[in-house]
Amino acid sequence: MVISPELIELITGILSFLITLMILSYLIGDNPLFRIAAYLFTGVSAGYIAVVAWWQVLLPKLVYPLVSGNPMEKAFAAIPLFGVGLILMKIWPRLSKIGNPAMAYLVGVGAAVAIGGGLTGTLFPQIGATINAFDINLVPSDRPLGFVGWILNGGIILLGTVTSLAYFHFGANAKPDGSVKRFILIEILAWVGQIFIAIALGVIFAGVYAAALTAFIERISSLLKFIGLL
Amino acid sequence: MRVLTAVIAIAFGLLVLAGYFIPALHEWQTLLLNWAMILAAAAAIVGVFNLISVHGEKIRQREKGNLYSALLIISLVSTFLFGLVQYLTQGAVRVLLDDLMSTLVNGIIFPAEAMLMGLLTVTLLYTAIRLLRRRANLMSIVFLITAALILLGTATLPFGDMPVFSGLRTFITQTLAVGGARGILIGVALGTLTTGLRVLLATDRPYGGK
Numbered sequence: 303m304v305i306s307p308e309l310i311e312l313i314t315g316i317l318s319f320l321i322t323l324m325i326l327s328y329l330i331g332d333n334p335l336f337r338i339a340a341y342l343f344t345g346v347s348a349g350y351i352a353v354v355a356w357w358q359v360l361l362p363k364l365v366y367p368l369v370s371g372n373p374m375e376k377a378f379a380a381i382p383l384f385g386v387g388l389i390l391m392k393i394w395p396r397l398s399k400i401g402n403p404a405m406a407y408l409v410g411v412g413a414a415v416a417i418g419g420g421l422t423g424t425l426f427p428q429i430g431a432t433i434n435a436f437d438i439n440l441v442p443s444d445r446p447l448g449f450v451g452w453i454l455n456g457g458i459i460l461l462g463t464v465t466s467l468a469y470f471h472f473g474a475n476a477k478p479d480g481s482v483k484r485f486i487l488i489e490i491l492a493w494v495g496q497i498f499i500a501i502a503l504g505v506i507f508a509g510v511y512a513a514a515l516t517a518f519i520e521r522i523s524s525l526l527k528f529i530g531l532l
Numbered sequence: 533m534r535v536l537t538a539v540i541a542i543a544f545g546l547l548v549l550a551g552y553f554i555p556a557l558h559e560w561q562t563l564l565l566n567w568a569m570i571l572a573a574a575a576a577i578v579g580v581f582n583l584i585s586v587h588g589e590k591i592r593q594r595e596k597g598n599l600y601s602a603l604l605i606i607s608l609v610s611t612f613l614f615g616l617v618q619y620l621t622q623g624a625v626r627v628l629l630d631d632l633m634s635t636l637v638n639g640i641i642f643p644a645e646a647m648l649m650g651l652l653t654v655t656l657l658y659t660a661i662r663l664l665r666r667r668a669n670l671m672s673i674v675f676l677i678t679a680a681l682i683l684l685g686t687a688t689l690p691f692g693d694m695p696v697f698s699g700l701r702t703f704i705t706q707t708l709a710v711g712g713a714r715g716i717l718i719g720v721a722l723g724t725l726t727t728g729l730r731v732l733l734a735t736d737r738p739y740g741g742k
Contacts, residue, residue, distance in 0.1 A: 314635050318638065321643045321647070326650075339644060344583075345607030345611070352577050353618075356573075356577070359572075382567040382570040385571050385574075390578060393578055393582070393585075407568070410548075411568040413545050413727070413728040417732070418551075420722075428717050458707050463718065466719070467715045470715075495715065497670070497674055498715065499712045500672075502716060504674065504675045504676065504679040505704060506713075508680075511679070511683065513649070515650075520650075
């Protein structure tokens with residue numbers, strides 16, 4: 303039995319229309335229609351995640367090497383197979399402790415990836431970029447105010463970086479009267495830092511708002527288009 | 533068991549970390565990351581089973597909202613089964629299952645994600661107004677003025693472009709915001725490093741050991 307592409311498109315359109323309306327109904331408050339859409343979305347997404355985990359990871363990286371790999375590949379695949387067995391014990395609360403070594407492996411490797419990623423992906427590049435903002439060899443020829451503008455720009459960025467970091471410095475000494483206060487210099491830097499943080503968060507907010515607005519307009523236009531087709 | 537789990541976390545964590553800095557360990561690092569990927573996929577499937585068991589229990593106990601739980605389980609199991617047998621079949625059945633999966637993705641997942649994102653438009657606006665009412669301090673005012681200036685500089689205005697806004701937007705996004713964002717990013721990276729090191733030194737053991 304083959305369903306025509308037009309019918310598939312119509313069914314997809316109706317489903318999409320209903321789901322959009324149901325979620326839009328949240329604007330009048332939490333209601334059964336929104337809940338139906340939310341639970342349906344959660345169910346389909348969870349099922350889809352399980353399917354992707356099976357077809358994209360477990361089958362090619364674990365099952366195929368075990369079934370049709372050479373002895374070396376089979377031996378290397380047997381170790382994660384043991385780990386998968388341990389993790390599956392987490393399904394039953396009584397046996398869940400048996401899964402801890404596999405979870406420890408995941409957490410250990412995850413921590414190492416986080417440290418490596420944090421160092422090579424964020425810390426080094428961000429510090430490097432702050433330093434490069436003062437590199438006179440990198441001044442673009444068309445830059446307004448030329449060299450002075452370049453250094454001024456780098457100075458503002460450096461001030462923002464240092465003061466933002468100072469804002470998150472919570473080390474303080476207790477006074478004889480029992481009150482706790484930060485060092486006065488840190489207080490001043492933190493005050494400047496909060497302005498830079500507020501500006502950065504404002505820019506992020508505007509970006510997220512623009513993206514959300516685009517998604518909202520796309521959905522409303524698809525609703526209107528679907529109503530027009532009927 | 534507690535010592536064993538700590539030893540596993542530390543040993544494999546250090547080996548993967550060393551792979552970033554010692555080229556000779558790159559292959560081992562890739563192998564260990566592949567194993568982690570397999571375990572993470574298995575953990576995702578365990579998570580899905582847990583979701584089924586929690587909602588199954590709600591239905592069994594006839595708790596409030598158990599109809600929603602039934603809907604969740606039906607949609608989850610049917611999507612999983614369709615997706616599982618999809619690649620095992622051939623011919624007309626395969627075409628039918630392909631169509632069904634694409635209908636589920638394009639008819640439920642995509643519109644739901646897009647509309648939930650779209651709902652943010654209203655919630656964010658409401659939150660911004662509430663922020664001014666509840667905490668009208670310097671930080672809130674700077675935050676809202678910046679957001680408004682960026683939106684004004686980005687949007688196509690009915691009376692045409694205003695160079696003041698676009699110039700101001702460039703200065704804010706490429707200089708002022710960069711400083712703040714860089715401070716936040718370095719702070720996050722330092723926090724990640726500390727948390728990672730606490731795990732690798734077994735000070736924190738979120739995998740079951742105390």
